[in-house]
Amino acid sequence: MEKHDRIYVAGHRGLAGSAIVRRLQAEGYSNLILKTRAELDLRNQAATDAFFAAERPAYVFLAAAKVGGILANDLEGAAFIRDNLLIQTNAIDAAWRNGARKLLFLGSSCIYPKLAPQPMKEEHLLTGRLEPTNEPYAIAKIAGIGMCQAYRKQYGFDAISLMPTNLYGPNDNFDLKGSHVLPALIRKFHEAKISGAKDVTIWGSGKPKREFLHVDDLADAAVFLMKHYSDPEIVNVGVGEDVSIRDLAMLVRKVVGFEGTLVQDTSKPDGTPRKLLDVSRLNSIGWKARISLEDGIAQTYRWYLEQPLSREFELSTAR
Known part of the structure; x- marks a missing residue:
């Protein structure tokens, strides 16, 4: 070109x-x-x-x-x-x-x-x-x-x-109804951190690797x-x-700074094992x-914090 x-x-x-x-x-x-x-x-x-x-x-x-x-x-x-x-x-x-x-x-x-x-x-x-x-x-x-x-x-x-x-x-798409696992985890952990929630639930067993x-x-x-x-x-x-979904969730939890626990809903599908x-x-x-995955998640989280979706949730929680 x-x-x-x-x-x-x-x-x-x-x-x-x-x-x-x-x-x-x-x-x-x-x-x-x-x-x-x-x-x-x-x-x-x-x-x-x-x-x-x-x-x-x-x-x-x-x-x-x-x-x-x-x-x-x-x-x-x-x-x-x-x-x-x-x-x-x-x-x-x-x-x-x-x-x-x-x-x-x-x-x-x-x-x-x-x-x-x-x-x-x-x-x-x-x-x-x-x-x-x-x-x-x-x-x-x-x-x-x-x-x-x-x-x-x-x-x-x-x-x-x-x-x-x-x-x-x-x-990325951070809408929980249509997003992939990584942006969904970033949003879930961020909103849990801001709202003071004690835990975050993720789908499946956490064993599949991606x-x-x-x-x-x-x-x-x-x-x-x-x-x-x-x-x-x-x-x-x-x-x-690759990384297991549970290990991915723990890495996102670390980057976001959420200090609560992780709960797994095993009634939800895992999808492809690996x-x-x-x-x-x-x-x-x-x-x-x-x-690297950790550097990439940190950069993506910084971008997410600048978006209206993140700011609107923080304002609604503050009220």
Whole structure:
């Protein structure tokens, strides 16, 4: 990519998209095309076609998606598969038809089977049954991978697919009905600290293990791979280390400064027992994550404290 190239970041207000924008701007890329969902609904094929025909971006970072945690996936499965299929199908096809040089598709580690060998290698895709709680979302993402590979094979379109592990960081979703585990824990512990609660309840047994990647590391990897990778095979993007949900909760508790106890609601689902990515392919290309989990949580908590959601709760508690 040249500094003057037209670059479209789809989903630039989301967790991953906003980090990619920050990374591109930090490297001096100034010709960025950014559209809110109100300005461009990628679920609308006609609108998407018109946008690409008018703007003709040279490079596309496809970070737009409907995302959420276990509860949201369980309650809104139809919306997760419908919206994500529409977004990625419209964007990938329109990018190819309007001359984009390269497209980067962001998938998810949930594409792998529930009981995949650990750590999960790229070749484990489609070797077993998916985790039921996020199956609709995973199926959509698998379809996106297949579409990128098919367009590369039939049309020579340079489309690559990245599979990030669990992401967190600035611009994350802290809504307890739709958030992932890490931002949910930050909010729960913070509100418990402010309100003087004696304990915080977390879902499940606490035994499942997860890998967490700071979104600024993901953005760095995405820009790096856009420049240096061009193959049909998917690439895992993670840190190569995981942590149990209970240990994660204890780490968030420490960062936030909550002194109460931790209670586990074992009536709630655990989800996949373990999700650790094998990142040897990514490391061999020349990229490794840099931000430690504790440092990343501390940075994310500082960002959260500056948000209206945090301030409104503190004001309501003070009353």
